[in-house]
Amino acid sequence: MSTRMHLLSRHLLLFLSVCACSVGSCTGTLYAQDLGGIVVHGFVSQGFLFSSNNNYLSMKSSDGSPQWTDAAVNISESLGDNLHVGMQFHMYQLGQFGGSNIMVDWASGDYRVNDHFGIRAGKVKTIWGLFNDSQDIDAVFLWILLPQGSYSIDHKSFYLAHVGGDVYGNFFLGKRAGTLHYVAYGGQATIDLNDGYIQTFAELGLVFTNSLGGKTYGGDLQWETPLRGLVLGSSGNWLAADGTAPAGSFHSPAYTVPSMYGKFSRGKVYLAGEYDRIPINATITVGPTVIPFVADGRSWFAMGSYRLTKKFQAGSYYSHYVNKAADTTQPANYSKDWVLSGRYDFNPYFYAKLEGHFLHGTNLGYYTSTNPNGLAPDSKMLAAKIGFSF
């Protein structure tokens, strides 16, 4: 076992001990740990990947890999009717990404003036599309992997949160018109050194020793329609990134990432769909060589699930991604994924998931370091996860 994995195990053990203490000290049914007004929540999940042909997400998944651990704990307190403060620590290992560092996932103060206007400041999760802000919270979803064309798990650090602030609110339009929810934000977004973008840059000859990033701003408008359960929305995110490495630099002028989405959730049924575009027109400079880093990613997905029993939920989705800036007939420039998924909740806190992926194309989730002999165009993958949340 590498030193990195050993460190991760120690940190994870410590983290699990904290969780176990929290659980052990509670009586009755557990919702959260309330320590005199300070509320503690947390989750831990352990995943396993097994794939045919290619190695996925920087793991040796063709041999079967358990290198996928997530854990977080948060503390929060309400200071009066309108002010809420909190902080969440998060650690994850996903193949070669993440690691033993415990990161601040979010840390913010939230002052809600009234239902129409509130301010949230600090390190804040970025609200974009259906799932961006919650994409790393496994306990929330039926799915083990979200549609990767829109929520690429190995590139999440740049999109997940920003240091800055949000304004948000709701407008109740009456019984016949529903409710409007809005969020607008601005700040600084960072690509962590343990992110997939950094690995991609390294494979192109640019090894970063410091994280990079840039300004970001954007917003989300969501309409809770009068048809109960139907929500329609649209988001826009503007991002720029710059960074300097010992051997060169990376420069990405600001680009816009729009998203349009809808979901319908009523009783046991859940349906959702989203369309996104990610146009990147960046350059990588290594010594005297300038390498264009260009993509015009178009992605959409459609998903549906049904709760068969109180404890068991099943569903399926199709995720479609193409890079329109390249030859879209080549498997290296698209990624299409049919997914079947099931989740069993043993009780409100423990759950297990199983998911099958039928992958076509190799644009997303593959790295040369774990696929030195090239990639087969199609692959099948089985993912399993067990998790705990309180």
Added chain:
Amino acid sequence: MNRACFLILLLGSLCSWSAASAQDVVLVANKGVRISEITNADLRAIFMGTKTRFADGSHAVPVILKGGPVHEVFLRNHIGEGPEEFRSDWRKVVFTGQGAMPKAFDSESALIEYVAATPGAVGYVSRISSQDGVKVLAAVK
């Protein structure tokens, strides 16, 4: 004969379904809350955290039971969700730093005690007695 038995069973099950669906919870609020009725849309918004005030403008403090049939009936009849979906929606809010989950109680007596003592508190129980020190809210569609 078989057909008659089938019809009796069918009628019986329909009646029991009607009885079950007719059962509802009692909505309770702190005596300082000035409204006497509340719409299901407002209840949903308050218990999902998108609304923090009653129709009269006063601050609302939703409280819930941790589980059980009363909790499930309340969620299905007034919020329009099952307990699993409700929990999942709140997990998303809590783990993204966008709010705090309503205070949850093991028992109805503990919930009533909290509602009676907390200005703006609103919750639900299966029944109340005149000594409980809370007011009953009527739910309107």
